[in-house]
Amino acid sequence: MLVEPGTLGQTVEEIVQRHGSLPTRLLQILREVQDSLTWLSPEAMDVVAKALGLSPDKVCRVAEFYSFLYTTPRGSYDILFSDNITDRMLGSRQLLRYLCDKLGVGIGQPRADGRVTVGVTSCTGMCDQGPAALVNGYALTALDKPRLDRIASLVNQLAPLSEWPPEYFEVTTNIRRADILLGRHFADGAALRAVLKRGPEAMLEELVKSGLRGQGGAGFKLALKWISCRDAPGAVKYVVCNADEGEPGTFKDRVLMQEYADLVFEGMTLCGRVIGARQGFVYLRGEYRYLLEPLTVTLQRRREIGLLGKNILGEPGFDFDIDIHLGAGAYVCGEESALIESLEGKHGVPRIRPPFPTTHGYLNQPTVVNNVETFAVTAKIAAEGGAWFASRGTLESKGTKLLSVSGDCERPGIYEYPFGVTVRRVLEDCGARDAQGIQMAGPAGHTISPKQYDRRICFDDLSTGGSFMVFAKHRDILDGMRNFAHFFVHESCGFCTPCRVGTSLLCDLVDKVHTGHGARADLDEMRRLGRIMKAGSHCGLGQTAPNSVLDSLDQFPEAWMRRLRSTSYEPAFDLDASLGEARRLSGRDDPGAHLPDEYSDMVRLAGLLAEREAPLSDDERNLLGVMP
Amino acid sequence: MNGGPLFTIDDHPVLFQDGQTIMEAARAAGVYIPHLCFNPEFAPHGSCRVCLVKVNGRTQASCTTPAMAGQVVQSETEELRDIRRGILEMMFVEGNHVCPACEKSGACQLQAVAYYVGMLASPFTYFYPRRALDASHPDVVIDFNRCILCELCVRASRDIDGKNVFAVQNRGIQAHLVINTPSGKLGATTFSITDKAAQVCPTGAMMIKNQGYGSPIGSRLYDQESVKIVGDVAQVPESEGGRRHE
Numbered sequence: 001m002l003v004e005p006g007t008l009g010q011t012v013e014e015i016v017q018r019h020g021s022l023p024t025r026l027l028q029i030l031r032e033v034q035d036s037l038t039w040l041s042p043e044a045m046d047v048v049a050k051a052l053g054l055s056p057d058k059v060c061r062v063a064e065f066y067s068f069l070y071t072t073p074r075g076s077y078d079i080l081f082s083d084n085i086t087d088r089m090l091g092s093r094q095l096l097r098y099l100c101d102k103l104g105v106g107i108g109q110p111r112a113d114g115r116v117t118v119g120v121t122s123c124t125g126m127c128d129q130g131p132a133a134l135v136n137g138y139a140l141t142a143l144d145k146p147r148l149d150r151i152a153s154l155v156n157q158l159a160p161l162s163e164w165p166p167e168y169f170e171v172t173t174n175i176r177r178a179d180i181l182l183g184r185h186f187a188d189g190a191a192l193r194a195v196l197k198r199g200p201e202a203m204l205e206e207l208v209k210s211g212l213r214g215q216g217g218a219g220f221k222l223a224l225k226w227i228s229c230r231d232a233p234g235a236v237k238y239v240v241c242n243a244d245e246g247e248p249g250t251f252k253d254r255v256l257m258q259e260y261a262d263l264v265f266e267g268m269t270l271c272g273r274v275i276g277a278r279q280g281f282v283y284l285r286g287e288y289r290y291l292l293e294p295l296t297v298t299l300q301r302r303r304e305i306g307l308l309g310k311n312i313l314g315e316p317g318f319d320f321d322i323d324i325h326l327g328a329g330a331y332v333c334g335e336e337s338a339l340i341e342s343l344e345g346k347h348g349v350p351r352i353r354p355p356f357p358t359t360h361g362y363l364n365q366p367t368v369v370n371n372v373e374t375f376a377v378t379a380k381i382a383a384e385g386g387a388w389f390a391s392r393g394t395l396e397s398k399g400t401k402l403l404s405v406s407g408d409c410e411r412p413g414i415y416e417y418p419f420g421v422t423v424r425r426v427l428e429d430c431g432a433r434d435a436q437g438i439q440m441a442g443p444a445g446h447t448i449s450p451k452q453y454d455r456r457i458c459f460d461d462l463s464t465g466g467s468f469m470v471f472a473k474h475r476d477i478l479d480g481m482r483n484f485a486h487f488f489v490h491e492s493c494g495f496c497t498p499c500r501v502g503t504s505l506l507c508d509l510v511d512k513v514h515t516g517h518g519a520r521a522d523l524d525e526m527r528r529l530g531r532i533m534k535a536g537s538h539c540g541l542g543q544t545a546p547n548s549v550l551d552s553l554d555q556f557p558e559a560w561m562r563r564l565r566s567t568s569y570e571p572a573f574d575l576d577a578s579l580g581e582a583r584r585l586s587g588r589d590d591p592g593a594h595l596p597d598e599y600s601d602m603v604r605l606a607g608l609l610a611e612r613e614a615p616l617s618d619d620e621r622n623l624l625g626v627m628p
Numbered sequence: 629m630n631g632g633p634l635f636t637i638d639d640h641p642v643l644f645q646d647g648q649t650i651m652e653a654a655r656a657a658g659v660y661i662p663h664l665c666f667n668p669e670f671a672p673h674g675s676c677r678v679c680l681v682k683v684n685g686r687t688q689a690s691c692t693t694p695a696m697a698g699q700v701v702q703s704e705t706e707e708l709r710d711i712r713r714g715i716l717e718m719m720f721v722e723g724n725h726v727c728p729a730c731e732k733s734g735a736c737q738l739q740a741v742a743y744y745v746g747m748l749a750s751p752f753t754y755f756y757p758r759r760a761l762d763a764s765h766p767d768v769v770i771d772f773n774r775c776i777l778c779e780l781c782v783r784a785s786r787d788i789d790g791k792n793v794f795a796v797q798n799r800g801i802q803a804h805l806v807i808n809t810p811s812g813k814l815g816a817t818t819f820s821i822t823d824k825a826a827q828v829c830p831t832g833a834m835m836i837k838n839q840g841y842g843s844p845i846g847s848r849l850y851d852q853e854s855v856k857i858v859g860d861v862a863q864v865p866e867s868e869g870g871r872r873h874e
């Protein structure tokens with residue numbers, strides 16, 4: 001696995017050349033360099049920079065931005081546990097500690113022999129088959145102690161991944177309910193034949209008629225986007241499929257890319273024909289690395305049968321091809337302009353908008369960015385007609401939606417429903433009998449309490465990209481809120497003040513309350529912070545990061561109140577703990593060197609009294625030393 | 629008032645030219661909108677978020693939003709003041725801004741804007757990060773504790789000086805300013821006191837050596853008049869207490 005230092009230059013040069021020495025391939029190059037060297041040393045980054053003619057700080061910027069790229073040494077085996085709340089519900093934290101003990105390694109630190117690191121990462125999109133992890137970028141599912149025992153010994157034996165039990169890497173699709181998208185057969189090429197027969201203009205009319213809106217979450221009218229890109233000035237245009245699927249709790253794009261890739265590619269090719277683009281890109285999240293080879297095979301097969309490449313279906317000038325770019329662990333890269341930056345090989349800070357990608361996208365050329373599911377649906381509409389699609393769903397939300405259901409239910413997996421389905425219906429179908437709440441549309445979405453189970457899933461009511469995480473009665477909803485707050489701290493790109501600082505401040509407050517140190521003033525501060533972040537952040541990440549905290553304050557006030565100390569204000573520092581240094585210096589640790597317990601009781605009591613007019617009880621008098 | 633497209637800020641009509649942002653048009657019309665990462669000599673950046681306004685009811689950064697005819701812009705409302713104040717508070721807790729011990733105090737645009745939006749102390753918990761000073765350069769000290777990541781020095785050094793001395797690395801709350809040399813030290817670069825990059829910092833993060841306390845606190849740039857009247861520290865000549873070299 002490791003490369004001799006003497007051959008470092010050669011290894012890197014080879015990789016760079018394989019990518020045509022293109023700076024737009026920088027992220028892909030760094031991924032591969034790391035695959036051979038386990039981390040990106042300053043020397044390796046220097047060679048990359050020279051070979052691409054970039055300044056070293058640009059290469060470093062990219063390497064430091066993505067969480068799957070390492071600028072400090074890692075183990076030859078890099079194991080990352082998925083840290084979504086649904087993994088935690090399935091016991092992932094205990095398993096993480098179990099494996100660390102077994103391997104004799106601390107979290108995030110390489111073992112002394114350099115063989116292994118164990119850490120955590122944001123949701124890997126295996127919520128219906130967790131606890132999940134990644135090993136050297138490849139998905140591991142359904143982890144339990146016996147599997148970890150085996151993994152520990154495979155690591156200690158230096159067994160290559162190809163010798164690990166293949167079932168550890170098995171990813172199932174768990175399609176539980178199929179409707180018009182997943183259920184009906186689609187003949188490869190049907191959409192492309194339709195566009196050749198009827199022309200791009202007629203296809204656009206079908207798409208207008210269908211009322212299709214983007215399935216990534218924001219719900220932008222699809223036909224408007226394609227038309228505006230088609231009409232934008234620019235000789236070269238691009239089609240980009242957003243397969244970043246970073247929202248914790250969603251995995252429907254993974255299922256589409258695994259089982260319905262032809263449908264997605266066909267939708268992209270259709271788009272190319274309609275807007276006049278010859279090049280498409282799939283931006284595949286790094287967590288779905290295991291799909292890269294199968295997808296490459298599918299693309300090749302499509303070229304061979306004339307559905308991709310030059311003169312598609314024999315039509316002169318109908319040229320379109322698709323490249324797959326892998327992400328490297330950055331939720332913000334799901335935001336379309338950050339995604340484009342990343343496709344260009346850069347770090348993923350969202351651009352200033354306007355201008356929008358439809359006029360200034362990839363390499364500043366007009367670009368359509370759509371979600372995986374959206375492209376799949378367009379292919380179906382091209383083949384079957386817009387009216388057929390529009391007959392499903394509600395007035396404002398036509399067609400169907402794929403939901404990724406996970407958490408406390410009997411049948412987690414993918415459910416396709418016509419838009420307008422109630423939360424209650426989904427809960428019944430997935431076997432969630434005692435749900436105390438749902439996190440809809442991921443941490444950036446809505447926290448729903450039972451009062452709201454009759455609300456409808458559609459753009460005019462509960463909009464969603466598809467994540468649906470169920471919390472049963474026995475759960476502490478604040479465990480979820482805390483998990484989400486940490487997620488956003490980890491994923492903020494750091495460009496703008498409200499999100500960079502606000503996510504950390506909010507997270508500290510959630511931690512403070514969750515550990516029983518909060519007071520009412522902290523809840524007010526959360527609300528104010530949330531307002532500032534929503535109004536002030538540069539992109540959707542910061543604007544939605546406080547949603548789950550704000551929603552849960554409204555929907556589950558008792559969950560928050562339960563945790564509060566009864567004072568209206570509680571200092572963020574612990575007076576007794578801050579005496580620790582003095583104790584250390586003086587070598588004292590006897591009871592006299594600690595503040596008495598009553599001290600904190602007195603602080604609490606003083607807070608209570610400040611809010612209450614009733615006379616003191618005997619206990620209170622005693623504690624305060626007041627004579628009766 | 630002669631013809632041309634118009635929008636309003638807090639009910640005052642503002643004339644603008646096509647291609648101008650709300651910030652640029654407001655500036656040209658003499659309407660102050662607080663800002664830190666905006667500098668009229670550079671392309672807008674949009675990162676500090678202090679310049680937030682409401683445009684037809686939606687909160688947006690005025691330095692990146694194109695002016696359009698008929699826009700109704702609100703700027704000096706209590707709601708926006710509170711949001712701007714909150715953002716300033718975030719900047720102060722993220723770094724270490726010990727204004728009484730800072731040579732820039734009184735001539736610091738960050739401090740002046742904080743006063744302008746009515747920020748006195750932050751209710752948020754201070755992070756107290758540990759960031760080392762860089763005094764390796766003969767003429768300039770960098771105090772990373774006072775950096776607000778406006779990237780003006782980054783842009784100036786890269787786009788005007790052609791030296792690319794500064795960069796931001798890492799992400800999220802780990803994002804920080806670095807010096808582009810293997811040692812990470814300013815002294816190892818070709819950075820010079822006459823560089824544009826030495827004249828743009830809105831805070832006390834970049835300080836000229838050997839010339840402290842030229843004017844007493846109380847009679848400095850922003851001590852007599854608000855930033856609304858005085859303007860950006862980068863636009864005021866050094867002789868008048870600003871940063872611009874003549």
Ligand SMILES: Cc1cc2nc3c(=O)[nH]c(=O)nc-3n(C[C@H](O)[C@H](O)[C@H](O)COP(=O)(O)O)c2cc1C
Nearest residue numbers: 214215216242244245246334335336370371374540
């Ligand atoms: C922080 C953030 C993350 C996002 N992640 C995704 C994603 O993983 N997949 C996706 O399709 N859209 C994501 N989006 C939305 C995209 O910016 C964009 O709206 C979408 O890809 C457009 O496709 P659609 O119209 O087909 O939904 C994200 C947006 C934000 C702000």
Ligand code: SF4
Nearest residue numbers: 493495496499539542
């Ligand atoms: S809101 Fe700001 S800091 Fe957060 S991800 Fe978006 S641009 Fe980056």
Ligand code: SF4
Nearest residue numbers: 775776778779781829
């Ligand atoms: S040093 Fe000054 S100019 Fe440079 S990024 Fe920091 S605050 Fe901005």
Ligand code: FES
Nearest residue numbers: 663676677679691
């Ligand atoms: S001045 Fe507009 S965001 Fe900084």
Ligand code: FES
Nearest residue numbers: 727730733736832
């Ligand atoms: S007074 Fe503001 S940074 Fe020094």
